[in-house]
Amino acid sequence: MLDFLALAVGQAPPPGWVQFLPIIGMIAIFWFLLFRPQMKRHKEHQAKIASVKKNDKVVTAGGVIGKVIKVDDDYAEIEIAQGTRIKVVKNTIGDILPPGGKPAND
Secondary structure: OHHHHHHHHOOOOOOHHHHHHHHHHHHHHHHHHHHHHHHHHHHHHHHHHHOOOOOOEEEEOOOOEEEEEEEOOOEEEEEEEOOEEEEEEHHHEEEEEOOOOOOOOO
16 A cells, blocks of 8 residues: 555655564564573573582582582582582583582571
């Protein structure tokens, strides 16, 4: 209908690429509001995981708190109680606790 009115008035119809501007705008909004912050958080988490070292206190994604005993490329061995060690995938480590924090049972 707009094309017919534009032709009736004597104006040229808008170029075809103008119809894609709203779609491009929505993609840009999604990029800056959703994808970009998520990628930034992922990079920060990967850097944190790469910096895990022996004697760090960590929390796994499952909520297990323990002290790192041994670290290799893909796994970390964590002591969750005296004499109780578990081997976890490094990517499941959620956070590194700051030193001097309260024990979990206090």
